[in-house]
Amino acid sequence: MTLPPGLLISAPASGTGKTTLMLGLLRALADRGVAVQPFKCGPDYIDPGFHGAAAGQASVNLDSWAMAPGLLGRLMGVASGADLVLAEGSMGLFDGVASPGETGIGASADIAALTGWPVVLVLDASGQAQSAAAVARGFATMRPDVDLAGVVLNRVASPRHEALLRAGFRGTGIEVLGALPRLKSIEMPERHLGLVQAEEHSTLNQILTDAGAFIAGHLDLDRLIAAARPTQAPDAAVTPVPPPGQRIALARDAAFSFVYPHLMDSWRAQGAEVLPFSPLADQAPDDSADICWLPGGYPELHAGQLAAAETFRAGLQAFAETRPVHGECGGYMAMGAGLVDKDGTRHQMAGLLGLETSYAKRKMHLGYRLAELAAPLPGHAAGARLRGHEFHYSTILSQPDAPLAHVTDANGAEVPETGSRCGHATGTFFHLIARAS
Template identity: 75%
Template sequence: MIPPGLLISAPASGTGKTTLMLGLLAAFKARGTRVQPFKCGPDYIDPGLHRAASGQFSVNLDTWAMGREMLAGLIAGAQGAELILAEGSMGLFDGVVKSGACGTGASAHVAALTGWPVVLVLDCSGQAQSAAAVALGFASMRADVRLAGVVLNKVASPRHEAMLRAGMAEVGIEVLGALPRQKDVEMPARHLGLVQAEDQGDLARILHAAGDFVAEHVDLDRLLAVAGDTRLVGATTGITPPGQRIALARDAAFSFVYPHQLDGWRAAGAEITLFSPLNDEAPDPGADICWLPGGYPELHAEKLAAADTFRTGLRDFAQTRPVHGECGGYMAMGAALIDKEGTRHEMAGLLGLVTSYAKRKMHLGYRLATFAEPMPGLAAGARARGHEFHYSTILEQPDTALAHVVDANGDAVPETGSRRANATGTFFHMIAEAA
């Protein structure tokens, strides 16, 4: 049986969604309540934090890239849990203008499809009763999205809280909790967002503090009571693995893999073997495909350039079998990577790609690719939906373009990916195959 759920969202990024989400997961875990976490949208960092707080793998739900059947199949993995908590992305209604396979990618669309009521986190700095007007607007924006209540964040004093609660009572919106200003549970940040769970030496303390903090100031029993029945239920995700035995790079430089992707590969019968380029390990010679995920190769470029066993093993592998890289993995397969200080580091050289961080430029957004050349798991002519998020710039890309790539508005983007012999790579991370 699929448990009831709630979607944790906010009017904007930076208002406290992640703090509340992690605190709730830690607090419920401490009470012995099994919670299945999800993350709305394309995000690698938050699911790792969710797992650390809850002890359960967190899975991405993306209504721009995933169809109803795939979303339903992923939600089916919550069987056996007592509650679903899904963390939204950006503001509740923020998404692209044009709908994708299922929607605009907005967290509100996940709430509408699943039936999960929304817990709205409000940063109440500098306002009192006016916060109720914001909450009322969110409650009335879409008839198919139900607001369970609000959690007031950054409350300055008991008097401030009383004024906020009075405003909410006036418009009939329930207050589920009120969080005083608190610095001890804030998460450190990096240029692509929050620091990965495995990179945070202080994470256990932060999560314990967040759990205690939220348990003290949020009504956990009431949250359980207002959770809504899950009405989007299915059985399959329809993910095709790129090979039978997959050698997957996995370490601090290559860690951006969606949990639904790995689960889908395994469910389809594929075997995954891990290796660490940072530990100078070569891919499994018994594998029939090598996959280099995204991550932070720019933070480890010097070490990757000196990893002779890794680079030689990767080149030998590519002589007879396919190697594919996404974003950071794509850059590591190239000829060179130039770091933010302007230092050039030689990479594996499977592709002619040269990328630079010397001049930062954000590349962000959904991507729809139509493949002109085959890549592992997808034939020429196939389509895939994904997401691009990086700050690197292409200086050289002499190889054959892998795909025709457009953004969510249908406008062509120059990051087409590339192919040379058995080596392929893209700057976008694939989320799902597209019809």
């Protein structure tokens, strides 16, 4: 399979403007008729929605800690037929965990090295001038297997500031691909942990249009395209994650919005049928399904509505009497006995599990997870090892049911979010990404 050349957009740290650059590039190139396949490094599930809105092409996650080379190669195959690949990194270019997983430590640099995609480094130039070149030189030499295509200078204060920045790069061998003045009007809305998702932002298309024009006006797009290098996809031989059932009733609405697209695509490719339903619309899972799956999302934002959804709750309870029901993170919380919102009000949930959670005292739970199942999970036997990622702000008040798995973080330390099982009901706080080798 022939894949198009690619570039990876990264930065020294989060908050430097790489997402604004990524989205502006996707829209600017789309406006020029360039077919771009976007990717997102790491387990982020918000940014890909914005990528898709900008490029008109669904974005795919690539994760070096959770995914084996074969799976990464298979996912890269979606780029066949595109003209160019653009991948957005997460955090800083070399940031990851301390212990390697399937392919690496979860760093964006792992993906750049594996694929051969040169890195476009976004530098926040606020408060510095020639010193920015020293930062870039450090990044250019950190890993011999990672190439730097050039830098984009962001948040440039004035023409004088830009001149000083460019002077610092003379003689370094590092190309300045563009300089972006600070422009508040196109900064992206807060996305992480999803309080704003792509489909919920009414002015997103105008923001993307403005971002595309802004990027096109300050970057040499032809030079950037020329800096891309052929994609070196690894052998795509991989055993896919089996679907949890043949007919899958999938909760899908503003409260249950997240399951990794690569899993859904894989399940469908293996012959499974997905039957969406909306708990917020008080719909019960399709009775013809043989498994019900409640993805992660934001039940805490809709707890009152879920508590009042009697048809959904009764239908889910009836379904669980004879067939498996599984929830991930927000779905797991919705399967519990109760959920306390940020104001301290307790809302009745479905009651399939005894789990009680609270947002009254927010505590961030973030990181990769490796789970060894103590009991079967739909699609997986007891003893199976699964890789996933956890990200939420809820606190466990009570988790009385039998643990579903022995769960550790990326460094091998045990975590208390073991998941639960009771009858046909199972749930986890981590979102499944792939099976562990």
